[in-house]
Amino acid sequence: MSDRFDQDELIRSDIHAFLAQHEAKELLRFVAVGSVDDGKSTLIGRILHDAKGVYEDQLADASQTDEGGEVAIDFARITDGLQAEREQGITIDVAYRYFSTPKRKFIIADTPGHVQYTRNMATGASTANVAVILIDARPTHGVLTQSRRHSYIASLVGIPHLLVAVNKMDLVDYDQARYDEICADFLSFGQDLGFKTITFIPISALMGTNIVHASPKTPWYDGETVIEFLENVPISGDRNLDDFRYPVQYVLRPNLNYRGFSAQIASGVVRVGDELTVLPNGQSSRVAGIDTYEGEIEQAVAPLSVTIRLEDEIDVSRGDMLVPTDNQPHVGRTIDAMVVWMSEEPLDINKSYQIKHTTRYLRANIDEIAWKVDLETLEQVPADELKLNDIARVRLTTHRQLVFDAYKRNRTTGAFIIIDTLTNNTVAAGMIAEPTDGMEESEFATTHTGVSPNERKRLMGSAGSVVWLTGLMGSGRRALGFELERQLFDDEIAAAVIVPEHYDDPAMSSLLTNPETCAAAARRMADAGLVCICVVDAHAAADRARAAEIVGDERFFEVHVSTPVEVCAARKSDDEAVRLAAASFEDPSADVLAIDLTDGDDETAAKNLMRALRAAKVIPTR
Amino acid sequence: MTAGAKLDQNTITHLKALEAESIHIFREVAAEFDNPVMLYSIGKDSSVMLRLALKAFHPAPLPFPMLHVDTTFKFREMYDFRRDVAEQPGINLLVHINPEAVDRGINPFEHGSQAHTNMFKTQGLLQALKAGQYDAAFGGARREEEKSRAKERIYSFRDRYQQWDPKNQRPELWSVYNSRVKDGESIRVFPLSNWTELDIWQYVYLEDIPVVPLYFAKERPVVERKGALIMVDDDRMPLTSPDEPTMEMVRFRTLGCYPLSGAVRSSAKNVPEIIQEMMLTRESERKDRLIDFDEEGSMEKKKQEGYF
Secondary structure: OOOOOOOHHHHHHOHHHHHHHHHOOEEEEEEEEOOHHHOHHHHHHHHHHHOOOOOHHHHHHHEEEOOOOOEEEOHHHHOOOOHHHHHHOOOOOOEEEEEEOOOEEEEEEEOOOOOOHHHHHHHHHOOOOEEEEEEEOOOOOOOOHHHHHHHHHHHHOOOOEEEEEEEOHHHHOOOHHHHHHHHHHHHHHHOOOOOOEEEEEEOEOOOOEOOOOOOOOOOOOOOOOHHHHHHHOOOHHHOOOOOOEEEOOEEEOOOOOOOEEEEEOOEOEEEOOOEEEEEOOOOEEEEEEEEEOOEEEOEEEOOOEEEEEEOOOOOOOOOOEEEEOOOOOEEEEEEEEEEEEOOOOOOOOOOEEEEEEOOEEEEEEEEEEEEEEEOOOOEEEOOOOOOOOOEEEEEEEEEEEEEEOOOOOOOOOOEEEEEOOOOOOEEEEEEEOOOOOOOOOOOOOOOOOOOOHHHHHHHHOOOOEEEEEEEOOOOOHHHHHHHHHHHHHHOOOOEEEEOHHHOOOHHHHHHHHOHHHHHHHHHHHHHOOOEEEEEOOOOOHHHHHHHHHHHOHHHEEEEEEOOOHHHHHHHOOOHHHHHHHHHHOOOOOOOOEEEOOOOOOHHHHHHHHHHHHHHOOOOOOO | OOOOOOOOOOOOOHHHHHHHHHHHHHHHHHHHOOOEEEEOOOOHHHHHHHHHHHHHHOOOOOOOOEEEEEOOOEOHHHHHHHHHHHOOOOOOEEEEEOHHHHHOOOOHHHHHHHHHHHHHHHHHHHHHHHHHOOOEEEOOOOHHHOHHHOOOOOEEEEOOOOOOOOOOOOOOEOOEOOOOOOOOOEEEEOOOOOOOHHHHHHHHHHHOOOOOHHHOOEEEEEEEEOOEEEEOOOOOOOOOOOOOOEEEEEEEOOOOEHHHEEEEEOOOOOHHHHHHHHHHHOOOHHHHEHHHHOOOOHHHHHHHHOOO
16 A cells, blocks of 8 residues: 555644645546456556545455465455446446545546447546556557557547556566557557547556556656656646637526526636627627626636626527627538447438437437448448447538537537437437538438338338229229228228329329329328328339339339229220220239229228238238 | 635636536436426435535526435434425425335334335335426435446436336436436436545535534434444334443434434544544445445345335
């Protein structure tokens, strides 16, 4: 145990001095990454233990007395997780741990290795100031694909400082050459990742080398220890204090004389008298007062939660953003972003999602996947789908104006989550890119459907289709169509019949008589999940082929109502018209189902047709 | 420095950062849920949580009620303290006692800590949340408090049976919280997630927040049960002989039902002395709670059943 952290003496002798010191501490959040084999749990356990972030009764759980009576602490057990995990021998989720030293208070986001790595790491890293990456110094290990992946994710979520802890130095005899080799290996790709600082420290978590104290085992190393680094890395400069951003959370109206807008300042500083603009609506006013529970203050700085009053009665509500009139963020409906997909359910490009950005929910469509990251090579590769743990560059359209900054500039106004509207799960995290020239703003947010075929199928129970009844007038097509609709409905399959002559509007009626137009209309209905039954003259084989093409062959089912022309003519007063039509009728090919309705038993015919539709999988089998 | 000194306005100390985060959480929930409620346990964490909530909506009153799920076995001083809190302007403090547990005369002496806690706290809580149709409930739990809480989300999702499934929690990034729930589903919200016991006490000290006097050392009548010092707070406590209780200088690190809360021998009479004692002993505060030791992972189990 180290005296470096030991504040016991101060606590014992002068508790008020200790309290004053503790009160002044800054908060640093860091994420620790690496697999179990890299010694991450041992490092965290060691830090918590040395910083007395572990209670003694918890420590007892992690200690074992061996045969010689020596008490050995299993540092990794200190960070043990939930019973459910212990039983399964896996770590599911990000765990948060706390300790403090005389200089700072720390929150560790402890992210598990292997399973669902990307998702967990992105979660734990999203708020971190520092990422600590462990690399196993042994010759068989070193800088692995995994180290590159971890570093990339750390840079993606905007962590400014990276600490590379080269661990297990005891197993390579504290060899400086091996350490230098690893540092060089790492820098060969790491320096392009955009970190503000990258720091290397040779350590042994197990032995406590260079964790708290500089170790005599590494005389060649004269840098900071892990704790010194965490205590001293300058983080106050990482806060964006230039761009005041104030996403309104809550409007306070305790009485008619008071109207205050409450929020946590996302970035920047605000002073009484500052001119602010409300986005997206664009009205401006000045800050009349900044209120807190303790009273009015003259200025406030990120990340404080305050309440602002404005001089003028302008319209401000939750979801609006107050910004300086002379320093405004981007406003638009099309954004490019990096997303980390976090759901077992893959991205469905045809459907609308909800996004939550600052204090607003917006409907959004992901229009395009530009590329995704191959996590083995960190190269950009083409992609037409996003699955769990994929990282990709996408373009989104939101249905209303989004007020944002690039994530690189602002980790609050540049971040959003994507929510599945059906399950309400958070399925992805997004980081907005700087808008590029030539990014076209679409006129209407959603120019195409936000409901995907899969979603419709889930609601309707089946995908839609088109049943095309062809034949002569008088053949009994129409009766068959409506009988089929009834039987489908009785089977809980939604259906509709298009008979052009049934429309009261003659323009509509004449439009639908055209087989091509009718097919286009039927296609929409099939898209919506209905079985659309078309009773329309399409005597030319070419017309029917065209209709099949419009609808899509796989869901187009043609039926030839083959009642002989004599029977048809006998049923109609204008028998000459029937004969004329018959002359121009091109018989469908032999593989098209033919139904002869001479007997007029459309109920049996519809039953047979149902069977055929099931066999052809046009409608679901029971 | 004196107690009650206000934190400086422009430096962002860790307590300022934690305070700002907690206030943000209160406002998000109040804005996005139809019917939130704040669970109130009368303890120090509840006192801090209440102060933070008041700060979040100042100068307006709290936009949601507070709810105490009572077990009828709290310390008398806790009931006094609760009465004083309820009398503050702008506070609506509701109390629920499981009527079934009262009818059956459930008590920790005859029925054991598990049955008592399950009937009054877990079942009582579920009843009250259901009756109030609350879609969000604030709780004062902290991640540092107990192993099974280290991975708890700030918005902890509960299904329509109010159950917590550790494998089915939503990822939580930045301070962007997903508040979408379906009818009957709800969340538990933990605004104090990132606070430690030291932070709580330091905040109590700096902000001069009232806490139940039981936290401070005083001569109190105690008996020893299962290795713990139990205060004899009323005549429901079974004694081996009328003169069994001894007067000892003790205080409590956590407050619950008096028969289930172990006292520690202490001379700490004010907050700095409490912090001093706490920092020099370093035993987790839950150690004194008898309910945690029933079986392996017991807190995790209680959580799955709906306990906080």
